[in-house]
Amino acid sequence: GESVGLHLPTLSVQEGDNSIINCAYSNSASDYFIWYKQESGKGPQFIIDIRSNMDKRQGQRVTVLLNKTVKHLSLQIAATQPGDSAVYFCAEPTIYNQGGKLIFGQGTELSVKP
Amino acid sequence: GAVVSQHPSRVICKSGTSVKIECRSLDFQATTMFWYRQFPKQSLMLMATSNEGSKATYEQGVEKDKFLINHASLTLSTLTVTSAHPEDSSFYICSARAPDRGNSPLHFGNGTRLTVT
Numbered sequence: 001g002e003s004v005g006l007h008l009p010t011l012s013v014q015e016g017d018n019s020i021i022n023c024a025y026s027n028s029a030s031d032y033f034i035w036y037k038q039e040s041g042k043g044p045q046f047i048i049d050i051r052s053n054m055d056k057r058q059g060q061r062v063t064v065l066l067n068k069t070v071k072h073l074s075l076q077i078a079a080t081q082p083g084d085s086a087v088y089f090c091a092e093p094t095i096y097n098q099g100g101k102l103i104f105g106q107g108t109e110l111s112v113k114p
Numbered sequence: 115g116a117v118v119s120q121h122p123s124r125v126i127c128k129s130g131t132s133v134k135i136e137c138r139s140l141d142f143q144a145t146t147m148f149w150y151r152q153f154p155k156q157s158l159m160l161m162a163t164s165n166e167g168s169k170a171t172y173e174q175g176v177e178k179d180k181f182l183i184n185h186a187s188l189t190l191s192t193l194t195v196t197s198a199h200p201e202d203s204s205f206y207i208c209s210a211r212a213p214d215r216g217n218s219p220l221h222f223g224n225g226t227r228l229t230v231t
Binding site (some may be wrong): 034040041042043044045046089101102103104105107110 | 227
């Protein structure tokens with residue numbers, strides 16, 4: 001069945017360093033992925049998304065890479081800041097373009113050391 | 115941008131009582147909203163899809179008689195946890211997507227922390 005999972009449950013980085021958060025998926029037909037950031041006690045916040053016809057997409061300080069061959073995607077955060085400390089989830093819609101039932105990965109907790 | 119609001123943000127109730135959680139779309143109309151549950155240190159799990167004007171669709175394993183969903187208007191969905199028990203203590207989060215925004219991602223509320231004593 002469908003599943004979206006993360007390799008590392010926790011990640012600790014020094015402020016100013018780059019962070020890389022990984023995610024694996026199992027359904028080779030998956031065509032859309034989303035990264036969310038969840039701060040403590042809050043709901044998920046959209047960061048960036050990518051469609052399967054792309055290998056890379058960049059946002060402000062964030063880059064998502066998609067490797068369809070090995071069914072893996074990553075979120076790279078440049079010059080990580082203390083405000084980036086949160087849990088990051090990759091997610092995949094179960095029904096594309098129909099309102100968004102999402103399957104979430106297990107999450108990676110990013111901790112930024114000052 | 116699209117905003118989804120939840121109320122209350124925190125609620126504590128006694129075992130056996132019912133609790134209602136509201137989810138509102140503030141600047142758009144949402145014919146469909148989604149309710150998720152999140153236990154500590156775990157991921158979000160979809161509970162049900164709330165459909166305006168019709169019955170909610172529940173995910174496998176979610177008791178529809180325990181988690182009552184009402185989507186009476188295009189901007190409001192409510193989740194009522196009936197006869198709550200300590201094991202229902204969790205973080206409940208709703209989401210919605212503006213219908214005219216194509217493939218735009220879901221927007222989530224800030225969640226409701228339910229504690230059942």
